[in-house]
Amino acid sequence: MRHAVADSLWTIAWRRLRKNIGAVIGMVVLGLMVVMAVIAPLITAFEPTTQILEYSVRPAMFRGNVLFKRNPAEPDRPSIVAVTTWSLKGDSVHYDDPAGEPYRLHISQMHGTTPDEWHDEPLFILGTDRFGRDMFSRLVYGMRVSLSVGLISEGIALLIGIMLGALAGYYRGRVDDAIMYVTNVVWSFPTILLVIAFSVILGQGFWQAFVAIGISSWVDIARIVRGQFFSIREQEYVEATRAFGFSSLRVIGRHMLPNAAGPIIVIATAGFATAIIFEASLSFIGLGVQPPTPSWGSMIRDGYGYIAIGTNVGMAVFPSVAMALAVFALNLFGDGLRDALDPKTMQR
Amino acid sequence: MATYLLKKLIYSMIVLIGVIVLTFFMRPPGDPARVLLGQRADAESIAALRERLGLDQPIPVQISRYVLNLTRGDMGTSIATNRDVLETLTERFPATALLAVSSMVLATILGVFIGVIAAWKANTWVDSTVMGISLLGISLPAFVVALFLVLIFGVKLQWFPNSGYITGGWEHLVLPMITLAIRPLSIIARVTRSSMLDVLGQDYVRTARAKGLSAPSVFMKHALRNALNPVVTTVSAWFAGLLAGTYFIEFVFNWPGIGLVVFNGIEKLDYPIIQGVVLFSAVIFVVVNTFADLLYGFIDPKVRL
Numbered sequence: 037m038r039h040a041v042a043d044s045l046w047t048i049a050w051r052r053l054r055k056n057i058g059a060v061i062g063m064v065v066l067g068l069m070v071v072m073a074v075i076a077p078l079i080t081a082f083e084p085t086t087q088i089l090e091y092s093v094r095p096a097m098f099r100g101n102v103l104f105k106r107n108p109a110e111p112d113r114p115s116i117v118a119v120t121t122w123s124l125k126g127d128s129v130h131y132d133d134p135a136g137e138p139y140r141l142h143i144s145q146m147h148g149t150t151p152d153e154w155h156d157e158p159l160f161i162l163g164t165d166r167f168g169r170d171m172f173s174r175l176v177y178g179m180r181v182s183l184s185v186g187l188i189s190e191g192i193a194l195l196i197g198i199m200l201g202a203l204a205g206y207y208r209g210r211v212d213d214a215i216m217y218v219t220n221v222v223w224s225f226p227t228i229l230l231v232i233a234f235s236v237i238l239g240q241g242f243w244q245a246f247v248a249i250g251i252s253s254w255v256d257i258a259r260i261v262r263g264q265f266f267s268i269r270e271q272e273y274v275e276a277t278r279a280f281g282f283s284s285l286r287v288i289g290r291h292m293l294p295n296a297a298g299p300i301i302v303i304a305t306a307g308f309a310t311a312i313i314f315e316a317s318l319s320f321i322g323l324g325v326q327p328p329t330p331s332w333g334s335m336i337r338d339g340y341g342y343i344a345i346g347t348n349v350g351m352a353v354f355p356s357v358a359m360a361l362a363v364f365a366l367n368l369f370g371d372g373l374r375d376a377l378d379p380k381t382m383q384r
Numbered sequence: 385m386a387t388y389l390l391k392k393l394i395y396s397m398i399v400l401i402g403v404i405v406l407t408f409f410m411r412p413p414g415d416p417a418r419v420l421l422g423q424r425a426d427a428e429s430i431a432a433l434r435e436r437l438g439l440d441q442p443i444p445v446q447i448s449r450y451v452l453n454l455t456r457g458d459m460g461t462s463i464a465t466n467r468d469v470l471e472t473l474t475e476r477f478p479a480t481a482l483l484a485v486s487s488m489v490l491a492t493i494l495g496v497f498i499g500v501i502a503a504w505k506a507n508t509w510v511d512s513t514v515m516g517i518s519l520l521g522i523s524l525p526a527f528v529v530a531l532f533l534v535l536i537f538g539v540k541l542q543w544f545p546n547s548g549y550i551t552g553g554w555e556h557l558v559l560p561m562i563t564l565a566i567r568p569l570s571i572i573a574r575v576t577r578s579s580m581l582d583v584l585g586q587d588y589v590r591t592a593r594a595k596g597l598s599a600p601s602v603f604m605k606h607a608l609r610n611a612l613n614p615v616v617t618t619v620s621a622w623f624a625g626l627l628a629g630t631y632f633i634e635f636v637f638n639w640p641g642i643g644l645v646v647f648n649g650i651e652k653l654d655y656p657i658i659q660g661v662v663l664f665s666a667v668i669f670v671v672v673n674t675f676a677d678l679l680y681g682f683i684d685p686k687v688r689l
Contacts, residue, residue, distance in 0.1 A: 058516075221402035224666045224673075226628030233410040233662050236650065313525045317632065320527055321647055336531065340636075343531055344546055346539040353535070356528045363523040371519065 045298070045377075052376040059372020065365035073180045080173035081158040085328040088168035090118035090134045091160070093348050096171075098160045103131060104147035105154075114147035114154075124151060162354050165338060171351065174330035175358055181331050182362060185246055185315040186308040192250025193311075194304055197257025202288050204258070205265025215258070223255045231314050235323040245324035249314045253307055260303050264296035271295075298377035305370035309363045316359055332359045389678060396674040400667065401451075407663045408450050411655040415439070420463060420653060459663070460656035464649065469660035472645055479549065480641030484623070484630045486557065487564035492619055495569045499576025499615075500608060506581060514573065521570030526629050530563045530636045547638040560637045564629055568622045575618045579611040586610075613680075620676035627665050 043051075053059050072079065082088075091100055103122060104114035122131035129141045146154040162171035204215040222230070234248035268274060269292070277287045318324030319333030327334060332355040339351030412419035417433040434440045438449060453460070459469035502514040537559060538546040544558045583589060584607050592602045631643030638644070642661055649657035 217399070217402065220399050221406060224399060224403050224670050225406075225662060226665050226669065228628045228632075229662050229665055232646075232650065233658060236653065236655065236658055237410060237413055239413075309523065317525055317527070321632075321635065321650065323650065336527065340531065343535050344539065346535070349535055352531055356531055360520070360524050360528060363525075364520055367519050367523050 049298075049373075049376040053372050056372040056375065058368040059376070062365040062368030062370075062372065065361060066369060069179055069362060069365070070183065072176055073183050076173075076176045076180060080170065080176055081156075081160075082170045082173050084169060084174040084177040084330040086116065086169060086173075088116050088118055088164070091164050091168035092166055093342075093351070094160060094164045094168075095348070096161065096163045096350055098163055100156075100158045100160060102156055102158065103129065103141075103154055104156070105141065106145055106147045122155065129154075163348075163350055165335070165351055171335075171354060174335060175332075175354060178330040178332045178335060178355065179358065179362070181242075181325055181329065182312045182315060182359070185249065186311045186366075188246045189249035189253065189311040189315075190304055190307045192247065193253040193257055193307055194300070195254075196251065197254035198261050198293070198300065200254070201258035201261025202265055202293065205262040206269065206284065206288055206292070208266075212262070216262075219255055219258050222252075225252075227252050227255075227310075228314060228317060231318060232321075232323065235318055240323055240326050242325050242329065245315055245318055248318075248324075249311050253311065253314075257300065257303055257307065260299050261296060264299055265292060268292050268295050302370060302374045302377060305366060305373060309366035309370070312359065312363055312366075332356075392674060392677050396670055400670055403666045403670065404451055404454060404663065405447060407659050407666070408447050410659050410662060412653060416655065454663075459660045462649070462654055462657045464652040464654040464657070469656050472657070473642060473660055473664055476640065476642045476645055479639060480627070480630050480634065480643065482550070482557070483560055483564060483633065483639060483641060484626050487561045488568065488619070488623060488626055490561060491565040491569040491572055492615075494565070495572025496576050496612075496615060498569075499573040500580060500603075502573065502577040503580035503584065504603065506577075511577075515577070518570035518573045521566045522574075524566065526563055526567065526632050527636050529566050530559070530633060533559050533563055534636075549640050560633050560639055563637075564626065564633050567629065568619075568626060571622065572615060572618055576611065576615050579614045580607060583607045583611045616676065616679070620672055623669075623672050627668060631661075 088100070088102065091098070094100075101119050101122075103117045103119055105117055107113055107115045117131070118134055119131040120134055120136070122129060124130075124143075127143050129143060129146060130138065131141075132138050143149075148154050158170075160170055160172065162175060165171055165174065200215050200219070204212040204219075225233075230252040231248050234252060235244060238244040238248055274287065274291060277291050282291075315324055315331065316333035316336070319331040320337050322334075322337070324333065325331040335355040336352050336359075339348070339353070339355070342348040343352050415430070415434070417430050417437065417439055418425065421430055421433060431440075438446055441449070457470055459473070461467065462469055462472060465472070498514055498518075502511045505511050534546050537543045545552070545556050546559070548556045550556050584603075589602060589607055592606045593599070597606075630641065631646055633639065634641045634643030635647045642664070645657060646661040648654075649661070
C-alpha cells in the first residue's frame with residue numbers, strides 16, 4: 037500500500053512529462069543529438085576541417101576512393117590523396133588521380149604498413165561542401181558548437197537573470213526600481229541586435245559569441261524570477277525563515293529559489309533554443325564562430341548560393357534541417373515541461 | 385487618467401536616455417580609431433581620425449556630445465561611406481517599414497483566425513495539427529524559412545522572384561513578406577488560442593450560453609472580444625523584434641532597407657551605422673510600447689490603477 041505522503045512536485049511533473057508524447061519525442065531527439073555530439077570522432081570518417089579538394093561539392097551518398105600518404109610533419113594526420121583506381125605492385129603503389137594522371141609511390145611513403153591502413157572508400161552520407169569537406173562530419177561537429185552555445189550562453193544568462201531578478205524581487209523598493217530600470221533599458225533593444233552589437237564590441241570567435249548571446253538574453257529570466265519572488269516572499273515559510281533570523285542569502289538561495297525553479301527551468305529551455313538560433317544567425321552573417329570551425333549558420337551561408345540556382349541544395353538544407361530539428365525538439369520539450377509544472381493543471 | 389499617461393511618458397523618456405547611453409558604448413573596444421585603421425597605421429593618421437571622431441575627449445564629454453548631437457538629429461557619419469547616418473536611415477526606412485507592416489498585418493489577421501479555429505476545435509486533430517505547425521514556425525529562424533520558401537516557390541515552382549524590390553513589381557514583396565510573417569503568425573495563433581480557451585472558461589461566457597445565445601454568437605461576440613487583450617500585447621511587443629527580423633530578411637532577399645545597410649556596416653566595423661540602426665530600432669520599440677501601454681489605459685480601466 038502506498039503511503040499517504042504526497043509525491044513531490046518533481047515526481048508528479050516527471051510522471052506527467054512522460055505521458056506527453058511531444059515532450060518525449062523532444063527528449064529522445066535531444067538525447068540522440070547530445071550523444072552524437074559527444075561521440076563525434078567515432079561516427080565521422082573525417083575531421084570537419086579536412087579538405088579533399090578533388091571531392092568538392094559532391095552529392096549525398098557519394099563514395100570516395102582515397103589513399104593515405106605518410107605525413108612526416110603530423111604522423112597522426114596522413115595526407116589524403118583522391119584516386120580513381122589503384123594497385124599494389126611489389127614495393128610500389130600505382131594509382132590514377134581524378135584527372136587520369138598515373139602516379140607511383142613507394143610503400144614507405146604510405147601511412148601505416150598494410151593496404152587496409154592506407155586505403156579507404158569512405159561514404160559521404162550527406163556529400164561534401166565547396167572545399168571537399170565531409171558535410172556529415174561538419175554537421176555533427178556543428179552540433180557540438182550549437183549545444184555548447186546553448187548551454188554556456190544560457191548559463192551566463194541564467195546567472196545574471198536569476199541574480200538581478202532575485203535581488204529585485206527580494207529587496208523591492210529602490211533596489212527593484214534600479215534593477216527594473218536597467219532591465220527595461222536592455223529590453224528596449226531587439227535581442228538579436230544586442231547580440232550583434234556585443235559581437236562587434238567583443239570581436240569574432242567562439243567565446244565572444246557565447247558571451248555576447250549570454251549577456252543579451254537575461255532580461256526575460258530576470259522578469260520571471262522577480263515575479264516569482266514577489267509572490268513567494270508573501271508565503272508563510274519565508275516569513276518563518278526570517279523569524280529564525282536566517283541571512284538574506286540563505287533565504288534566497290535555500291528557500292526561495294528552489295520554489296521558483298519550475299518557471300525558471302521552463303524559460304531556460306526556451307532560452308537554450310533561442311541561443312542556438314542566435315548563434316546560427318551570427319555565423320550566418322559572418323560574426324560569431326569563425327571558419328574553419330563548423331557552425332550550422334556558416335554552413336547555411338556557404339550553401340545559400342546554391343539554393344538560388346537550385347543545385348546542390350543539400351549544402352544549405354541539411355544544416356537547416358538539423359537546426360530546425362534541434363530547436364523544435366527543445367521547444368517540444370519546453371512546452372511539455374511547462375504543462376507538467378503548471379500547478380493550474382496539476383492533478384494527482 | 386492624466387497622471388497615468390504622464391507617468392508612463394516620463395518613464396519612457398528616462399528609459400530612452402538609458403538606451404542612448406548604452407548605444408554609445410556599442411563600438412570597438414579600446415581605441416576605435418586604431419581598430420578601424422588597422423595595426424600598421426601610423427600615429428599621425430590615428431590621431432587625426434581620433435580627433436575627427438571626437439575620440440580624443442574624455443568619455444563623459446563624448447557621451448554628452450553624443451546625446452546633444454542626437455537631439456539635433458545628428459547620428460554621426462558613416463565611416464565606410466562618409467554619408468550622414470540619419471539620412472541613410474530615413475532613405476532606407478520606407479522599404480523596411482513596408483516589409484515589416486505588411487507582414488505584421490498578414491500575421492495578425494491570419495494568426496487570430498487560426499488561433500480562433502484551434503480554440504473552436506480544441507483538443508481535436510485540427511487543434512493539435514495547428515499547434516504542431518505553429519511550434520515549428522516558432523522554431524525556425526527567418527533565414528531558414530527564407531531558404532525553404534525560395535527553394536520551393538522561387539526556384540522549383542518559379543511563382544515568385546527570389547530577390548529584388550517592388551520597383552520591379554509587387555510580386556517581389558510576396559516571399560519576404562511571408563517569410564517574415566511565419567514566426568509572429570505562429571506566436572499570435574498560439575496566444576489567441578490559449579487566451580480564447582481562458583475566456584471560454586469564464587462565468588460570463590457560461591451565462592451567455594445559458595441565456596440561450598447560439599454558440600457562434602457567444603464565441604465571436606463575447607469570447608473573442610475579451611480574448612484579444614493579450615493578443616494586442618503580443619502584436620505590439622513583436623513589432624520591434626520584427627524590425628530586427630526584417631533586417632535578416634532584407635539581407636537574404638537583397639531588399640534595400642535598413643538591414644542591408646547594417647550588414648554592410650558590420651563587415652567594415654562601421655560603428656556609427658551600427659549604433660544608428662540599433663538606436664533607431666530601440667526607439668521605435670519604446671515608442672510602440674508606450675503607445676500600447678497608453679492604449680491599454682484606455683481599453684482596460686484596471687490598468688490605470
